[in-house]
Amino acid sequence: MDQPAPSPRSATRHKIEAALLDDIAAGLLQPGERLDETRLAERFGVSRTPVREALSGLTAQGVLVAGEKRGVRVAQYSRAELGQMFEAMQEIESICARLASQRLTLLARAEIEGAQAACADAAARNDRLAYIKANEALHMSIYRATENPYIFELASDFRRKTGPFRAKKLETQEDLHASVENHIDLLAKIFSEDVQTAVDGMRKHMTESFMRVLAANG
């Protein structure tokens, strides 16, 4: 859904990257855990070469980090690092809110509202996994509304990196509904005539989001 396989130029490598990202998101791979090339190779039934490429790709994305001694590990962040990361993310998201608000095309607005409906639907069904996906899609649609692919990618990158931490904050159905309410409020501000309202709305949204992340990951 993110990349609809623009060029299936290296199927195995991307399959492995995706599988590892899933494992991390699902918590099967804990932050700080070490990844062994050989084990992964036999787990996926491939040689070390594509595993190696996947690992260096994820390392470049910041999902994994080259360990102090040996091997690569799942990135883990201290409270302070998490704070800096979310600060950066807040700045990026604020830019997105401003540009989206200024440029909002009919198509972009339709996509945002469609994603929002999908969120509400998933929350009503109490489908946590679907909600997380729909929520990602919602934010992505806001990024896309900036009409700037570089900013889109910047914002997407941060979402990838912080994904594991944000996931934890959505456990109960109340969490889901609260999140939906927050988004209704946020979108109203982005759709408002006043750009500053949109930016402030996004700042508030991100601050609240971060507070919940801290509470869940403290």
Added chain:
Amino acid sequence: MDQPAPSPRSATRHKIEAALLDDIAAGLLQPGERLDETRLAERFGVSRTPVREALSGLTAQGVLVAGEKRGVRVAQYSRAELGQMFEAMQEIESICARLASQRLTLLARAEIEGAQAACADAAARNDRLAYIKANEALHMSIYRATENPYIFELASDFRRKTGPFRAKKLETQEDLHASVENHIDLLAKIFSEDVQTAVDGMRKHMTESFMRVLAANG
């Protein structure tokens, strides 16, 4: 200077990456030009494996792009893409200006002014290469003043990607002196008490910079 080889964990790979970056910066590798793994391997006297890793690393950084048909090519941008890229860069730089202005420690200020002096010195000596390096260092010191490593990296990445295009706009000594004047003005605004002044100053600086880039790369 950028990465003081934190872990010389793969010497050849980084040597190749650095060599290719140099070639691109020097214009030996034109934007759009295709890179052949095998040729590079024999040129550096190594096997295709480390070359391959270097190429995928640079691709991840956006310096190279996976060609439509085959091979990787030096990234080339249309006028429109260049505009979007500089727009994103302007947003990032503005964030840096704001945070730097808000947080400015004595150390950060000292580093910025030191870098500024190095710029002026290089301009006075009409040393174009030294000026480019000093100019990079100056902007880096502003990024560092944000006290946020993630924002620092974001900004640095854009600088890397746009480097080849910005380099072209500094040909004559007048260009250098004009650039120094611009920086004096910019720094005064960043050092001012008013945050909005700093942000506006950076926006103006980036806009002017982009205009000169467009003129040189049109």
Added chain:
DNA sequence: GAATATCAGTTTGTATACAAAAGCAACCGT
């Protein structure tokens, strides 16, 4: 003459084999 299909020649992706570096532990010396 044009269009399609097939074939040859690159080129890239994956596998495996090999070598060197680094961690770890045991052993020896003091």
Added chain:
DNA sequence: ACGGTTGCTTTTGTATACAAACTGATATTC
């Protein structure tokens, strides 16, 4: 008993070999 050194084992980095995919071209047929 403690520390240092040496040797082994594991892991990673690099090379090479192999197979599949894609490009381009030529030939054949309509």
